[in-house]
Amino acid sequence: MATAASTDIMPETTFHHAWDNSRITLEPKIEVSDLNFYYGANLVLQDINLSVPGNQVTALIGPSGCGKTTFLRTLNRMYETMRNTRVTGKILLDGEDVFSIDVTQLRRRVGMVFQKPNPFPKSVFENVAYGLRINSRLRGGVLADAVERSLRRAVLWEEVKDKLHESAYSLSGGQQQRLCIARALAVNPEVLLLDEPCSALDPIATAKIEDLLFLLKSQCTIVIVTHNMQQAARVADYTGFFLLGKLVEFDRTETIFKKPSRKETEDYITGRFG
Amino acid sequence: MSARRSWRKLVNAVMFFITGLCAAAAVFILLFILGYLVYFGGRSLNWSFLTELPKPVGESGGGMANAIVGTGKLLLLAALIGVPIGLLGGIYTAEFSGRIAAWLVRYTADLLSGVPSIVIGIFAYTLVVIPMRHFSILAGGIALGIMVIPATIRSTDQFLRSVPSTLREGALALGVSYWRAVATVVLPAALRGVITGSILALARVAGETAPLLFTAFSNRYWSPGWSQPTASLPVMIYTYAISPYDDWRRQAWAAALILLLLMLAINITVRYLLSSGKRMHS
Numbered sequence: 001m002a003t004a005a006s007t008d009i010m011p012e013t014t015f016h017h018a019w020d021n022s023r024i025t026l027e028p029k030i031e032v033s034d035l036n037f038y039y040g041a042n043l044v045l046q047d048i049n050l051s052v053p054g055n056q057v058t059a060l061i062g063p064s065g066c067g068k069t070t071f072l073r074t075l076n077r078m079y080e081t082m083r084n085t086r087v088t089g090k091i092l093l094d095g096e097d098v099f100s101i102d103v104t105q106l107r108r109r110v111g112m113v114f115q116k117p118n119p120f121p122k123s124v125f126e127n128v129a130y131g132l133r134i135n136s137r138l139r140g141g142v143l144a145d146a147v148e149r150s151l152r153r154a155v156l157w158e159e160v161k162d163k164l165h166e167s168a169y170s171l172s173g174g175q176q177q178r179l180c181i182a183r184a185l186a187v188n189p190e191v192l193l194l195d196e197p198c199s200a201l202d203p204i205a206t207a208k209i210e211d212l213l214f215l216l217k218s219q220c221t222i223v224i225v226t227h228n229m230q231q232a233a234r235v236a237d238y239t240g241f242f243l244l245g246k247l248v249e250f251d252r253t254e255t256i257f258k259k260p261s262r263k264e265t266e267d268y269i270t271g272r273f274g
Numbered sequence: 275m276s277a278r279r280s281w282r283k284l285v286n287a288v289m290f291f292i293t294g295l296c297a298a299a300a301v302f303i304l305l306f307i308l309g310y311l312v313y314f315g316g317r318s319l320n321w322s323f324l325t326e327l328p329k330p331v332g333e334s335g336g337g338m339a340n341a342i343v344g345t346g347k348l349l350l351l352a353a354l355i356g357v358p359i360g361l362l363g364g365i366y367t368a369e370f371s372g373r374i375a376a377w378l379v380r381y382t383a384d385l386l387s388g389v390p391s392i393v394i395g396i397f398a399y400t401l402v403v404i405p406m407r408h409f410s411i412l413a414g415g416i417a418l419g420i421m422v423i424p425a426t427i428r429s430t431d432q433f434l435r436s437v438p439s440t441l442r443e444g445a446l447a448l449g450v451s452y453w454r455a456v457a458t459v460v461l462p463a464a465l466r467g468v469i470t471g472s473i474l475a476l477a478r479v480a481g482e483t484a485p486l487l488f489t490a491f492s493n494r495y496w497s498p499g500w501s502q503p504t505a506s507l508p509v510m511i512y513t514y515a516i517s518p519y520d521d522w523r524r525q526a527w528a529a530a531l532i533l534l535l536l537m538l539a540i541n542i543t544v545r546y547l548l549s550s551g552k553r554m555h556s
Contacts, residue, residue, distance in 0.1 A: 108449030
């Protein structure tokens, strides 16, 4: 049985579906192979091989500093905003090499929601309209309809329809985070990356976002990084466990939580460390 | 133990007294200057001072309408020349440059703002006055514009860098190019600060005299267009204050008061800009 820890000594040809892909029957949306990430001279991610199934929720768990956020940021090349970083390996989005796609095109297809809600200092409406104005040059009524549609998709419309022209900062933290999701959804991404989207939110706001993810997966592929194992268990169809820059195990969420094949995974999940 | 404690108390009291005294001295000096200006300037200020040209030497009365307009035109030129360069240079420094280039720009800007203003005047003299063969508003505006650049660069740079990087990332993650992210999210978020910094830089050069002495020079008449020498408030204050005529010296006080009111108006505008439009930001 292949495992991540052993991939470095395995011949290249067997890398790709190291994770018993016979059980993953779905079409992979993103395929990552031999991914290494360097920050300066430090190797932050090592030999990551992973297929993210389409129209499913994939959770990435692991202790702080294990590289899961860094991994997420390679998928839309957000790491490029940091100096001194270097990536080797391959990431395919629908079979296309993400490093050869124009980065602005890539980020339109692969949206991202951040750890702390980061609405722009503009009105609620303008926040959602931002990507639409720039990417699709919509105007007037068509734009307003698109904004409403995005806010409905993020299940925020009913709460903000009467204050569309107030500052986004007047919303609560949970509402701001759903506004950021609406803003990302407005440009119709194929993949939505979420980097610990609930870490700054209370349980009720968290539950709303989790419900939302369930609704959204029919429309796009979701990859969520989370500190919270219960959250991974609740929302994810697939879960990957990162440790010290390596992907230790990737499988159906049930399998990861009920009978993980690796000792480290079991130790982490049962709370023996991390 | 108790000796130590009373010693500490004594030091505390002494320091409180000394720092308080210095603060009071600073406030007193400023209030004294203000009071003096308002008292003497106010007495000599009248309608004809604001609307009339200077009278020929020997006649009393007349005003400085040409100098007021001249200062306005000089500041307009300084803004047109200095603010765009400072603003775009600041944007480059904060958003686009590498570490070394940013350091170089900041260091140069700090050096430039420390250059004595008369040296800037000589520079503008060499650059504009000598080729044109005469003094002009243009030369004065260029001299003041150069002095506006470093302060505008520094304040723009500083306010842009204070915009949280999460906002930049939010825009970039939507597939927006870096320049558009800066122009549509980062710059608007910092806009009030950036505008404030530019206006304060202009206010600071409004009272400069030395760089105007041999660039804009002075003029006892209106100065049409941009290529003639012009009167300006600071140079008029200088000329009139050292003159032997009582009436001129009175008018110098009035001119100083007008210059002060101009600064006050600019500062109030800035305060207003800072307080309004806060709604979207916090």
